[in-house]
Amino acid sequence: MQSADSPGGILWSPDSAERADTTLTRFVEYVRDARGVEVDDYEELWQWSVTDLEGFWSSVWDFFGIDSESDYDAVLLDDQMPGTRWFPGARINFARVLLDRGDPDAVAIVAAEESGVVRTLTRSELREQVLTLAAELEALAVGSGDVVVGYLPNTAESVIAFLAAATLGATWASVGQDYAPDAVVDRFSQLSPKVLIAADGYIYAGRQHSRIDAVGQIAAGLPSVTDVIVVQRTSTDNTSARTRLDGTVQAWHDWDAAIARREARSGFTDVDFDHPLWVLFSSGTTGRPKGLVHGHGGIMIETVKQMGLHWNLTPDDRVLWYTSTSWMMWNMQVAVLLSGASIVCYNGAPTYPCTDSLWKLVADTGATFLGTSPGYLQTCADADVHPKAEHPLSRLRAIGCTGAPLSEHLYRWAHDEVGDIPLWSMSGGTDIAGALVGAVPTRPVRVGRISGRCLGVAVETWDMNGNPVRGTVGDLVVTRPLPNMPVALWNDPDGAKYHDAYFDTYPGVWRQGDWATIYEDGTVAVHGRSDSTLNRNGVRMGSADIYSAVEALPEISEALVVGVEEADGSYWMPLFVVLHAGHTLDEILIGKICSTIRDHVSPRHVPDDVLEVTGIPHTRTGKKIEVPLKRVLQGARVEDVVNPDGIDDPSLLGFFERLAEVRQTNYATAP
Numbered sequence: 001m002q003s004a005d006s007p008g009g010i011l012w013s014p015d016s017a018e019r020a021d022t023t024l025t026r027f028v029e030y031v032r033d034a035r036g037v038e039v040d041d042y043e044e045l046w047q048w049s050v051t052d053l054e055g056f057w058s059s060v061w062d063f064f065g066i067d068s069e070s071d072y073d074a075v076l077l078d079d080q081m082p083g084t085r086w087f088p089g090a091r092i093n094f095a096r097v098l099l100d101r102g103d104p105d106a107v108a109i110v111a112a113e114e115s116g117v118v119r120t121l122t123r124s125e126l127r128e129q130v131l132t133l134a135a136e137l138e139a140l141a142v143g144s145g146d147v148v149v150g151y152l153p154n155t156a157e158s159v160i161a162f163l164a165a166a167t168l169g170a171t172w173a174s175v176g177q178d179y180a181p182d183a184v185v186d187r188f189s190q191l192s193p194k195v196l197i198a199a200d201g202y203i204y205a206g207r208q209h210s211r212i213d214a215v216g217q218i219a220a221g222l223p224s225v226t227d228v229i230v231v232q233r234t235s236t237d238n239t240s241a242r243t244r245l246d247g248t249v250q251a252w253h254d255w256d257a258a259i260a261r262r263e264a265r266s267g268f269t270d271v272d273f274d275h276p277l278w279v280l281f282s283s284g285t286t287g288r289p290k291g292l293v294h295g296h297g298g299i300m301i302e303t304v305k306q307m308g309l310h311w312n313l314t315p316d317d318r319v320l321w322y323t324s325t326s327w328m329m330w331n332m333q334v335a336v337l338l339s340g341a342s343i344v345c346y347n348g349a350p351t352y353p354c355t356d357s358l359w360k361l362v363a364d365t366g367a368t369f370l371g372t373s374p375g376y377l378q379t380c381a382d383a384d385v386h387p388k389a390e391h392p393l394s395r396l397r398a399i400g401c402t403g404a405p406l407s408e409h410l411y412r413w414a415h416d417e418v419g420d421i422p423l424w425s426m427s428g429g430t431d432i433a434g435a436l437v438g439a440v441p442t443r444p445v446r447v448g449r450i451s452g453r454c455l456g457v458a459v460e461t462w463d464m465n466g467n468p469v470r471g472t473v474g475d476l477v478v479t480r481p482l483p484n485m486p487v488a489l490w491n492d493p494d495g496a497k498y499h500d501a502y503f504d505t506y507p508g509v510w511r512q513g514d515w516a517t518i519y520e521d522g523t524v525a526v527h528g529r530s531d532s533t534l535n536r537n538g539v540r541m542g543s544a545d546i547y548s549a550v551e552a553l554p555e556i557s558e559a560l561v562v563g564v565e566e567a568d569g570s571y572w573m574p575l576f577v578v579l580h581a582g583h584t585l586d587e588i589l590i591g592k593i594c595s596t597i598r599d600h601v602s603p604r605h606v607p608d609d610v611l612e613v614t615g616i617p618h619t620r621t622g623k624k625i626e627v628p629l630k631r632v633l634q635g636a637r638v639e640d641v642v643n644p645d646g647i648d649d650p651s652l653l654g655f656f657e658r659l660a661e662v663r664q665t666n667y668a669t670a671p
Contacts, residue, residue, distance in 0.1 A: 007408060008523070011415045012422050013444035022441045023308045031059050042440055042452060043522045050458035050480055053079060057086075057301065057456060057483065064304040069097050072273070076481070081508055082498055084481035087273040087297055094277050094296040095166040096268035099127045102315055102340035110318070110365050111156040114203050114348025118365070121156055126163075131264035133164035136253075139262065140195055140227045144169030144269055147191045147279075150325060151184060151198040151211070151218060153177055153347045157231045157255065158325050159334050161197045166277060166296070169269040170194075173279040173291070176324035177202050180600045181214045183545055185221035187281050187289050190490055192224040197255075199231040205349040210234060219250055231255040273297030274487045280328050280430045282501075289545075290501065291490030294433050302434050302484035303335040309455055311369065311400065311424075312441040315340030320362055321371030321400070322350050327539055328430045329371065329402065341369075350376055359387040366395050373403040374410055374569055375537040381413045388419045400439065402426040403538020405526050407569025408448040425450045427514065427526040431502070432484050436476070436512065437524045449523035457482060461518050466506055473517050473527060478510040485510070528565035534605060535563055536571060541605045543626060549600040550575070550593055555583040560616045561607060562630040574633075575607035578615055585612040611659075617652040632656045635664060 019025060028045060031037040035055060039045040049056040054075040061067055073089030102108070104124040112118045121129070142148060148165040152158040152174060165172040173191055175184045177199065188196075196219055200212040212234070219228050228250055274295035282290040307313045319336045320343070323329040336343050344365045350358040350372075359380075362370050380387070387393060398421055399414060406425040414423045422445045426438035436459050440451035453459040461474030468474075489498045505511045515527040534541045543561050550559045557578040564572045575593070579585060590610045597606050617625050628642040638657050644650035 007448050008519070009447045010444040011411055011447055012420060014422075014442060019442045022312050023314070024310075024312065024440070024442055027059075027063055027309055030063050031055075034062070035059060042443055046453055046455055046522065049455040053456070053480060060301055060305050060456075061087075064301075064308060066092075066097070066301065066304070069100075070270075079481055081481050081510060082485070082495060082503055084485075085274065086481075086483040087301075090273040090297055091270040092273060092297050092300065093166065093169070093268040093270050094300050095130065095163045096270070097300055098163065098335070098337050099123070099130060101338060106315065106340075107318075107342045108337060109156045109159060110342065110344045112344055112346045112348075112361060112365060114206070114346075114352060119156070126156075126160070128264055129160050129259060130163040130167060131266075132259050132262050133160055134167040135262040135265040136229075136258045137164055137170070137195060138168060138265065142168055142170050142194055144271060144275075146170045146195075147193040148172055148195045148197065149188045149191065149193040149222075150174035151177060151196065151215060152231065152325050153199055153202040154323060154325055154330060154333075154345050155199070155231075155347050156345055157197075157199070158330075159343075159345065161229075162278070162334060167265065167268050169271045169275060171276040171279060171293070173281070174325040174330070175281075176326035177209070177211050177214070178204075178324065178603055179326065180602070181217035181221065183601055184214075184218050186545075187291075188218070188222055190291055191279060193222060194224060195227050195229065196222065196225045197229045197231070199233050201233045203348060205352045208234075225250060228252045229255055229258055271296055276487065278331060278433075279490055280331065280433060281326075282430060290497065292431060292433075292486045293488045293490055294484060295487045298483040298485070298487070299331075299335065299433060300338065302432075302482070303332070304338050305455060306332075306434055306438075307336055307339040307341070310435070310439045310441070311339075311398070312439075313339040313341045313369065317341035317368045317397075318344060318366055318395075319369045319371065320344035320346065320365060320367035322346060322358060322373070322376065323371070324539065328433050329538065331433055333371070351379060355380060355383040356385045356387060356390060359385070359391045359393070362396055363391040363393055368395050368397050369400065370396060370398075371400040371402075373537045374401060374406045375404070375571065377401065377406075377410045377414060378569060380417075381410065386417050388417060393419060397421055398439075399423045400426060402428075402435075404535055404571060405528055405565060405569070406448075410569055411445070411447045425526075427516075427524075428454075429512070431486065431512070432482060434484050436478065437516075437526065446523055449519070449525055451524075452522050453518070453524065459518070459524075461516050462506070470518055470520060473515050475505075476512045476514040476516040476526070477506060478512065533563070534561065534573060536573060536604055539602075539604050541602055543624075545601045546575070546597055546605065549596050550577070553593065553596060555579055555589055556593070558616050560613075560624050560626065560629070562626055562633065564630055564633045566634075572609075572633075573605070573607050574609045574611055576611050576613045576616065578613060585610065613652070613655055615649055615652045617650070618648045619646055629653075629656050633660050633663070635660060 058075050070090045070092045072087040077085045102123050107120050108123040108126045109121040148170050150161050162172045198215040201210045276293045277296045279291040321333045424439035426435045428435035436457050437450045443451050458480035460468050463469050502510050517525045546561050557580050560576045594606045631641045638653050
C-alpha cells in the first residue's frame, strides 16, 4: 500500500463494516437480486452502469422509490446526443417528491445567520410554507411555464421560494446578492420573469449590506416583472408599489404578509420528466451568460443517485455546504432534502469573526457532512487552524470539496487537522448540475485523487485526436447521455447554441472543458479548466462580465483576465490592461479598476494583480487568446500552446512568457 506521503497514497479507507453499511453496497445487492447483475468491485459496477443505461437508471428509479411517484413508458428513446429523451410518459414534480420524503416532524432546514441567530424548520413546516407561497404566486398569475427569479442570500426563504415555484411547474433562477444589478439584469432579462423575489439586504463579514436600491434597479430593468416579493431583513418598509420609467406599475409585497394572507395550496402540478425546473447560468466567457435549462425528472433521479450512492446520505445526516444562491451547489444543497437528510443554510462569511468560524458552525449545528472549497481549506491551513483540536466535530463523518482542483497538501492537512474521515473531491459543474467524478464511499481516499467516475456517467479522457488515454492528461468527455444534461439552452430554439457549446469538438460526445487524468485503478485527477472560465472558490464568472465593466473606464483601452490554477493548489487571477495615452497605472487607477469590478460585476472576482501591458494578443479574427495565455502563465512553452502565425501581433507573447519565468523562479526560491 502506498504511503500517505506519496501521490496516490491512501489517507482513509473504510473497514469491512463501514463498506457493508453503505447505500452503495445495498444497491449492489439489489441489482444482483432484482436484475441478476453480478459485480465484484466498484469499477465493474461503473462499467455496467454506463453499458446498460436502461438497466442502471431503471434500477435507480425503483431502488429509491420513484416508482411509487410515477410510471414511465421507456427509460430512454435513444442514446444519441444531444436530444436524448429520458423517461417519456412519466409525470412528476420535483417539489412534491422532495417534500413527501422524510419524517414530517424531523428538521429539514437549519437557517444560521452570521450574527449567531439560528432557526429551524421541520419538514411539515417547510411543506406548509412552500404550499402557502405557491398559493400566493398562483394568485399573482404564476403558472406552469412561467419564470420566477430570486435575488436572495442562502436562507430558508430562498429554499421556500424555489420549491414554491417548482410546485406550480414554474421555472426558477437565482443570483446571489453580491452580484451588481447590471450583472443580474443581464441574466434575468433573458428569461422574461413574471415575479422577482428578493431580500432587502444581507450580512457578510460583520457588515449589513442594504440591497433595496439594487432590488429597485433590477426590478426596473425587468419589464416583464409584474410583482416583487421582498424578504424584509431591515426595519424599514420597502414594499410600496413602484412606477417605472415607462409608466407601468410593479406591485411590491412583503414576504411575511404574503405568507400570512394565503391558505396553503392543496397540491402540486405534475409535469413531464423534462419540464424545466430551473435555469442555471454559465459563466458567460464569450458573451452573455448562457441559461442552462434542467428538467424536473433529470435533476431528481441524478440527485437521489448522487446523494444516496455517492454521498451515502441517510435521514440521520445534516449537510452544511457553504455556498451562495448563484452557485449550482446551492441547488444541490436543496436537493439533499430528497434523501431525507436535513440542510444548513448559512448566511454569512466563513471566516468571520475568525478563520475557523465555519468549523464552529459545523459543531454548533451538528452537521455530519461539510461541503467546502479548496480555497477555504487553504485559508485554514495558512492561518494554522486546528479544527478537531478546537471544536467538537464528533458528528462530522465526511467532507465534500469542489469548485477547483484539490491539491495534495490539502488532502493531508484535512486528514491531520480535521480527522480520519473521507475528504471527497468532486468535479462536474453548472452544465449538468451535478458531479461527473466524485465520492465512492466503499473506496479508499487517495492523496490528490478523486475516488472515481460517478455511476451512470460514461467519463473518458481523450487526446487531441479523440483517442482514449489512461494515466496521462486528456480532455474530459462523456460518451453516453445523462438524464441531468440540460434539456435545452434558454432562447436556443433550434439547439444550435447547445450543440456548439458541448458537441462541436467531438460530434455526438459531450466535451466538459476540463483537463483530467484517469488512472488504471479508476481514480481521477482533474487539473483545471481547459477554457477561459474564471472559477474562484467555485463561483464561476465569465471574462466578458469583467471586460464590460473595465473597458468602459476612460483610462482603459483594453483588458484581459485569466484564472491560473497554481501547482500548490492556489488560484491567481491577474488582470492585464492597455492604457489610453496620457494615463498611468498608479495605485489610484488600480483602486478604481478594482472598485469598478467589485461594484458592477462581483466582489469575488476582483483581480489579485493589475498589470500594464503594451497590447493584448488576439487571433486573426480579433478574439483574445485567453486560454493559451493562461497555459503560458502555468508554465507551458508558447510554441506548445499557440501558433504565432495565427496571432495578430506575436511579439506581444513575449511579455507573458517572461512573466511566467519570473513567477516560476520566485516560486522555486521562496522559503
